[in-house]
């Protein structure tokens with residue numbers, strides 16, 4: 029059992045680079061011509077899985093303390109992997125890479141850990157197949173391992189039933205190899221990092237409302253210098269911690285606040301949070317800023333509809349905030365949480381209930397009556413990094429010690445999480 033007693037959080041922190049942007053920088057750098065240099069790359073297990081897969085396909089990628097350098101050979105020069113491509117725990121790698129592999133001239137197999145082998149892949153198998161891809165779930169259960177035989181692809185207009193950046197990006201990346209134009213329309217706009225980065229690398233990508241269109245051109249992608257903003261999904265844990273631990277004031281520097289990712293800020297402000305946004309600027313098309321967060325008295329709210337994709341990975345930590353807030357918080361339209369690294373509705377409801385919260389699972393979200401005191405207990409992370417880190421933040425305001433099983437999963441997105449947290453409460 030661990031007991032972290034915290035009276036306040038103070039100081040300044042730069043969180044590691046954004047996971048979604050780090051993945052895309054490796055992928056597009058590998059498909060571009062020439063040198064791509066990435067700074068503030070997220071050195072977490074998921075992004076290292078992406079590096080490993082592209083190295084397996086002959087791409088030269090070198091990592092030093094500050095930079096990842098990729099020597100790309102253009103769209104058509106990946107080589108056939110000698111063995112199965114292992115994406116580890118990373119859904120983003122599995123789905124985006126499938127789109128790229130669909131347009132190659134070789135066969136490949138993708139697999140991953142137990143969690144990856146149970147995540148839904150039909151959502152990419154169907155649209156990629158309608159582009160002409162030869163892609164199959166090896167065990168016929170619509171999950172990985174996937175076998176992909178590179179084929180000639182044709183552009184499609186796809187109406188996606190879900191707002192998923194992984195589905196959208198998989199199709200757009202396949203669209204780089206297709207004859208003609210490919211477009212994806214989403215019910216709501218999901219994170220647009222692929223669109224912004226494709227544009228930065230020179231691709232012809234346009235967005236109109238929630239329809240994204242890619243038209244391949246004779247000009248191939250050109251290597252770029254990419255500065256990855258701090259990950260708002262990682263910053264979210266410290267935003268929440270500073271809001272709920274009394275007498276806190278922290279500054280989070282260089283955080284990506286792309287409007288397709290900033291739902292956590294909007295919801296916190298709606299709940300009464302004192303968050304100031306300073307020093308806004310743009311890097312490689314991505315909006316970045318410093319956030320100043322002070323302890324605040326929070327009120328419950330309703331979270332639903334088009335804001336959901338902009339905060340989907342932050343719902344576990346938002347559920348912790350809702351336990352502390354006065355009044356009721358209702359989270360709807362978030363059934364996607366059930367098919368992440370774990371069933372995050374189930375995992376958060378079970379753990380927070382065990383800590384004493386009044387929280388109930390619904391079909392597509394949760395209902396939380398806030399204001400009940402939280403108590404330390406034994407937490408089951410379900411090997412899900414976001415569940416683990418959210419529960420560690422809840423433990424800061426719980427009485428008594430909290431224990432956590434399998435917290436090494438935090439290495440997926442934030443290997444230095446505990447050190448960074450201790451920096452803020454030892455000031």
Ligand SMILES: O=C(O)C1=C[C@@H](OP(=O)(O)O)[C@@H](O)[C@H](O)C1
Nearest residue numbers: 048120191192193194195340341
């Ligand atoms: O494209 C991405 O980088 C991601 C998209 C989201 O998944 P979905 O596209 O499945 O919603 C998100 O949950 C995941 O952490 C990263």
Ligand SMILES: C=C(OP(=O)(O)O)C(=O)O
Nearest residue numbers: 117118119120341368414
């Ligand atoms: C859902 C997540 O990642 P992925 O889908 O890439 O496994 C996440 O990081 O919360």
